Amino acid sequence: MDHYFELIIAAIFINNILLAKFLGCCPFLGVSKKMDTAVGMSAAVVFVLTLAGVITWVVSRYVLVPYNISYIRTLAFILVIATLVQFVELFLRKSIPVLYKSLGIFLPLITTNCAVLGTAIINIQEDYSLLETIVFSVASAVGFGLALVLFAGIRERFEITRIPKALEGTGIGLVTAGLMALSFFAFKGMV
Numbered sequence: 001m002d003h004y005f006e007l008i009i010a011a012i013f014i015n016n017i018l019l020a021k022f023l024g025c026c027p028f029l030g031v032s033k034k035m036d037t038a039v040g041m042s043a044a045v046v047f048v049l050t051l052a053g054v055i056t057w058v059v060s061r062y063v064l065v066p067y068n069i070s071y072i073r074t075l076a077f078i079l080v081i082a083t084l085v086q087f088v089e090l091f092l093r094k095s096i097p098v099l100y101k102s103l104g105i106f107l108p109l110i111t112t113n114c115a116v117l118g119t120a121i122i123n124i125q126e127d128y129s130l131l132e133t134i135v136f137s138v139a140s141a142v143g144f145g146l147a148l149v150l151f152a153g154i155r156e157r158f159e160i161t162r163i164p165k166a167l168e169g170t171g172i173g174l175v176t177a178g179l180m181a182l183s184f185f186a187f188k189g190m191v
Contacts, residue, residue, distance in 0.1 A: 004135050011139035013187040017115045018147045019180055024115030028148055029173055031106045038152030040099040041106060042145030044088050046138065049116050052081050053137030056120040057130060077120045085110045115144055151180060 092100040
């Protein structure tokens with residue numbers, strides 16, 4: 001049980017897929033202007049990343065490795081992720097059209113979100129069991145969502161804060177993202 005707790009803490013804080021491994025920066029910077037879109041994107045990423053982790057683990061373990069075709073791992077994983085994102089997109093379009101519209105172009109970008117692909121590849125490279133894959137995938141997605149929501153909360157404050165002209169817009173966003181990455185780096189000594 002301690003192993004899983006360490007895996008969760010490491011994936012959320014210490015080796016945060018976004019702030020420590022720098023995977024998934026496009027939606028991080030693009031969707032983080034408003035809290036509601038950040039929360040919606042976080043939920044979509046949790047769903048897609050968790051299912052993608054499990055399905056890619058199964059595909060790798062029971063198809064790619066036994067048939068000695070591991071060299072097409074990246075292609076197979078991208079196909080799995082693209083299919084899952086299409087399901088999420090259809091679900092949101094029918095069930096929550098407001099969130100679907102607010103996410104806009106960033107929802108299909110989950111398909112090319114390197115955090116999702118990166119987590120699937122890490123699961124295979126670390127030779128995680130199915131349960132470890134599920135735990136790591138969920139924790140990585142939660143870490144991604146935590147960073148996204150925290151960043152959105154900070155960026156919403158930019159609207160009422162005086163920012164030097166040279167740092168307005170993307171500049172202050174990148175400086176803030178760097179400071180957040182440094183603050184998450186402080187967790188390195190925990191485990």
